[in-house]
Amino acid sequence: MGLMRRFSNIFKAKASKTLDKYEDPRETLDYSYERTLEMLQKMRRAVADVATSRKRIELQAQQLQRSAAKLEGQAKQAVSQNREDLAIEALTRRQSIATQLTDLQAQHDQLKAEEARMVEASQRLQTKVDSFRIRKETMKANYTAAEAQTKVNEAISGIGEEMGDVGLAMQRAEDKVAQMQARSGALDELMASGALDDASMSSDRLQAELDRGFAEPAVEAELARLKGELTGGSTTAKQLDAPDQEAAPATAPASAEAPVEEDRR
Amino acid sequence: MIVRISGEGQFEVPERHVDELNRLDDDLTKAVDGGDEAQFTAALQALLTSVRTAGEELPADWLGPSDLVLPSPDATIHEVREVLGDEGLIPG
Numbered sequence: 536m537g538l539m540r541r542f543s544n545i546f547k548a549k550a551s552k553t554l555d556k557y558e559d560p561r562e563t564l565d566y567s568y569e570r571t572l573e574m575l576q577k578m579r580r581a582v583a584d585v586a587t588s589r590k591r592i593e594l595q596a597q598q599l600q601r602s603a604a605k606l607e608g609q610a611k612q613a614v615s616q617n618r619e620d621l622a623i624e625a626l627t628r629r630q631s632i633a634t635q636l637t638d639l640q641a642q643h644d645q646l647k648a649e650e651a652r653m654v655e656a657s658q659r660l661q662t663k664v665d666s667f668r669i670r671k672e673t674m675k676a677n678y679t680a681a682e683a684q685t686k687v688n689e690a691i692s693g694i695g696e697e698m699g700d701v702g703l704a705m706q707r708a709e710d711k712v713a714q715m716q717a718r719s720g721a722l723d724e725l726m727a728s729g730a731l732d733d734a735s736m737s738s739d740r741l742q743a744e745l746d747r748g749f750a751e752p753a754v755e756a757e758l759a760r761l762k763g764e765l766t767g768g769s770t771t772a773k774q775l776d777a778p779d780q781e782a783a784p785a786t787a788p789a790s791a792e793a794p795v796e797e798d799r800r
Numbered sequence: 801m802i803v804r805i806s807g808e809g810q811f812e813v814p815e816r817h818v819d820e821l822n823r824l825d826d827d828l829t830k831a832v833d834g835g836d837e838a839q840f841t842a843a844l845q846a847l848l849t850s851v852r853t854a855g856e857e858l859p860a861d862w863l864g865p866s867d868l869v870l871p872s873p874d875a876t877i878h879e880v881r882e883v884l885g886d887e888g889l890i891p892g
Contacts, residue, residue, distance in 0.1 A: 537828075539870060696804065696865050
């Protein structure tokens with residue numbers, strides 16, 4: 536048998552299973568109507584779930600973008616200090632964030648499409664439910680057992696099929712959300728461990744090295760000054776007599792830093 | 801005949817178009833049997849396009865069962881197999 540017919544048969548078998556049949560077709564109508572209302576409720580919750588997942592992805596992406604921007608800044612800072620090793624580290628990390636961002640974007644697009652499809656499906660179901668409600672009341676009012684059976688069956692099969700279709704859409708969306716949540720959780724862990732996100736401790740290490748890059752020339756200048764003082768003899772003694780001598784070491788690094796920086800350029 | 805495209809709606813397709821659908825269905829069946837995702841997508845699109853062009857979409861408030869139900873446009877082989885799951889995997 537072709538795929539088309541097999542798919543149809545199984546789909547319809549599944550769809551009709553969702554509705555129980557009572558002896559009195561009028562009861563079946565009422566029961567089916569209740570079930571479609573339940574289905575609509577479920578559908579709305581499912582749409583909300585997908586939206587929540589989508590928002591979570593958006594938040595993660597924003598966080599990653601901030602990290603990428605910060606790493607870019609750190610890479611520039613490293614280059615200006617001639618610290619190529621640190622620049623490479625920052626850029627490597629930024630690269631892996633870019634990869635994560637691309638994956639997130641793809642997932643985000645998928646969820647967005649899923650959300651749109653579900654909104655559409657629930658609108659279709661809503662229209663069918665309204666139509667079913669009117670039809671059901673008419674059929675109950677004009678009920679004669681002879682003619683009712685086929686008409687009732689048709690209406691019920693129709694609504695059952697729609698519910699089967701919506702159920703399938705919900706299943707798909709739930710699967711996608713579950714996949715997404717697993718990934719999201721893994722990404723959160725990666726960020727928390729600092730493997731990706733520079734805002735955690737590992738970036739502080741990178742930053743600390745960069746800060747040291749700024750500090751080292753100042754320290755070297757200070758060292759040179761001290762050496763000069765020790766070899767300079769009498770000038771040193773005079774300086775020690777100066778009243779504000781304690782302030783001198785504190786201001787020295789700042790003034791010493793500029794010439795060293797210039798030398799490097 | 802009434803044909804439902806999953807996630808899209810129902811279409812009324814003239815009976816004379818059934819041969820064409822069966823021919824496209826053969827391609828689809830081969831693709832699923834062979835497990836070729838690209839071939840499957842192409843065959844499914846061809847089948848659905850044929851339904852949409854030959855058929856007329858039924859209004860949303862129309863209430864009745866379909867003669868045929870087809871997978872949604874973005875369905876994968878895996879998803880189709882899942883629906884067919886109750887009867888086991890497609891042979892081959």
